[in-house]
Each structure stands twice: as structure tokens, then as C-alpha cells.
Amino acid sequence: MSRIGLLVPSSNTTVEPEFYRALPPGVTLHVARLFLTQISTDAILGIVQDLETQSRGLASADVDVIVLGATAPSFLKGLGYDRELIARIEAATGKRATTTSTALVAALRHVGASRIVLGAAYDDRVNAIAQAFLEANGIEVLAARGLGMVDNLAVGRLGSDSAYELARKIDRPDAEAIVLACTNWKTMDAIERLERELGKPVISTTQASLWAALRIIGRIEGVAGYGRLLRDLTAPSRQTQVA
């Protein structure tokens, strides 16, 4: 039995159900929450105040890995910020840790995508920070579009068709992959269909977070139904893996 510890923004209603549904046999999920009501920059910065306390709560359940399952809170201060957060979690708990943003960059390197289009639930301000984070990590963002959402609870009310439609709109021939960002946005149900129709990898932040957690705990079987990233868990990386 392996255990994944997931730090969820308190107003996120999506990442917990989407993780549960995709968990392979023999892996259980344990959740702690970090305060977040709005996905504005101030609110997102505040979310990590509780990081050590909540991480210790998960560590007391002896989880094998701790995932900060939040996209914007882990890229907000740019290159290396996600690594800082990982270091804080690991120092507080002695457990291995990752963040959604770390997982996203690692997943893109894994599938060999260095030019992407970015679809997100955020407003332009947060989306611009997302774009800058990816570019600082060596990933060229050919186009970026957000849905302009600030109220996090409202993001959880969007249907997965909103992710599908945005991905179709922003895709272009020179994009090697499509990124769908925000763990409170229902993306998992759109991935398989988009990959089939567009013929390229679709990397969602929820999917990449689960992928990174499963790789850290050393799961070898793939998970079907959520794109090639999770299906081919044992596939060798197209590029040298950093995570």
C-alpha cells in the first residue's frame, strides 16, 4: 500500500475527486487544506503560510509523498519558487514532496514538448505569471488564454467542456503540447478526447500532479483514461528528467 498526501486549496472542489477517480489500486489519498478563496495574487501568496503545519498533518498519516496540488500558488514568484516550497515541505516533514508547477514542467520535458499553448482558468494577470514561469523553465508559450476567473469556488463550477473548448480554440500546428492549468478546473475528462482529436499530448495540471506523485512513490503500472502521460507511466522520458 502507498499513500499520497495532497495539499488542496480550501475552496478547491475538483482536485480531490479527480485524484480519487484516477488512483491506481494499492494507492490511497489523504488530504489537508490550505486557505484560499480567491485566485488573486495576494490571496495566493497567503496560502503557503500554513504550508509547514498542514504538511506535518499529512506526514503524521505517514504518506509516501506530499503534493502541493495547486498551480498558481506554486509558480507565483517565478523560477525556483516551486523548489523553495518543496524544500520547506521536505524540511518540515522529512517526506519527499513536489508541487503542481514542478510536475507540469517535468511532464512537458517528459513528453518532449518545448513549445506549447497554455489554457487556464485564471485572469490575465495570473496567466501572465504562469506564462513567465514556463518560459523561465525553458518552455516557449506560443499562445496563452485564460477564462478570466478570480473566484476559486466558481472555477469548480465550470464544466469539463470549458477545458475542451478552450484547448480546441488555442491549439495551433506548431504547438507540441497543450497545457491546461488550474487544479480546480475540471480538465481530466477532456484530455483523452483532445489527444485523440488533436494528435498531440495534452498536459493538465491535475494529471501532471498525479503523474509526478506516482513516479515519486515508484508506481509502475499506468492509469488509463487520462491521456498518454498517465497511461505510459513506465515510458522513458523524451528528454532528461529533472524532477
Added chain:
Amino acid sequence: MYGWRGRIGLLVPSINTTMETEFWRIAPEGVSVHSARIAGGRHGTPEELRGMENASKQAAQEVAMVEPDVVVYGCTSGSFFEGPAWNRKISEQLTAITKAPTVTTAGAMAACLATGGHKKVDIVTPYVDVTNERLRHFLKAHGIEVVKLGTFDMLDMFDHAKIEPGEIYRKVKEITSPKAEAVFVACTQLRALEVVDMLERDLGKPVYSAVQASAWQAYEAMNIDPKIADCGSLLRKLSEPGAQKKAVKKLRSA
């Protein structure tokens, strides 16, 4: 939004590894479980169990933000330890914070035994003596006599989850007496949900578990029939004709 049929806000002791897993296992289409952890240590000392009352308020604030339809305080000893009035206080505090009805495991235990009309029951727990004595008192205050009490006698609450379902099955069978009308397996960290159904079939009397009783009250509070066929007679009651007969509550917005 996930949980369009009902969202359960689940507060578990931070060391608990069983309850989230069991709640998700039985959640039907449209029901989602959103957890928060009650800060605390792994040893079930009186100080620790008393401390959960205060620590649960923080967890309730965290889970309130998903606008749950019901909140579950998922710890048996953490809700019976200081008696029925203390249990009610916990329940009222969490409802004031979350604006949702609260189910506590101790309250669900008393309610399921009362609903079954049981006056004499056998109990299986993982607890040490002081906690077992508090449990007897709590049930006595609800008019229920404990006939036999079998315990795994472990102070470390994290380790309660290491007790295999088969060991729980054997313990229940070993201690139960003909005088007892039913058996209750206490502690949301014990993996009892996997064996309650077979225990009922093999013993010919109702067998309840802490997680099962909590789920039963949560689904009742949400007016949802989850159609759970293999986790004991208590959860099957939710599927009986007229089970959801109470006035339908308004759900929080989906």
C-alpha cells in the same frame, strides 16, 4: 461542480488513513468527499482527545469553503470522551462554522443503536482502558449497556489502521455473547467496513462500525440513497422504501 448531489466535508484526525478511503469507496455518483485534518498527535491520551475539540474548529473553517451539505467529525473517542454534552457542543460549534448539519461519530453510534432498538451491545475497540471506560459511560448515558468489550489495547492511533480487517472479524466473533443484541466496532481508523457485512451474515445480528454509522447519518442528513449493498444492514436501510421520508433539505448550490 463535483458533489452536485451532495458534498461531504470530512474532518479526520491528522493520523487517520482509513476514513477518507472508506468514505470515497462508498460514495455514489454525484457525491464528493472533501477532507480536512484535525491537528494532533498519534497517541490517544486524554489530553490529545480533549484537544481535538478545539483543533476541529480550524479544520471546519478550511472545509467550510467547499460549502458542504453535511460535515462529519470523524473520530469516535474524540467525540465521546467527555460525554454527551461535550459531543453536542462539538456538533454545534462545527455547524456554526460550516453552516451545515454536523454528524459526529459518537452521535452516529448512539443514533444507530437507538434506531435498532438495542439496549445491550458488545463493543470492539482498539482503545486503552481509560478510553474504554469513557465509552461505557457514554453509552450508558444513552441507555445502552455494554455486555462484552473486546479491545486491541493500543495507545498509538496511527497503528490502529495496521489491524487487518480479518483480525477485526475474528475479534468480533471471539468476544460476542448471545446476550448482546448487536455489536459496534468503534474507531474510524479501524478497517471494519470491509467485514461488517460478513459479520452480520455469520453472526445473525446487526454489526455496526464507526465509519459506517457516520456515513449512514451523513447520507440521511443529505436525503441521499447511496445504494450501498455490501456494507451492512445499516447502510441498506437508506435504500428501504420511505427511508428518505423527511422533508427534503435544500442543497447548497452546485
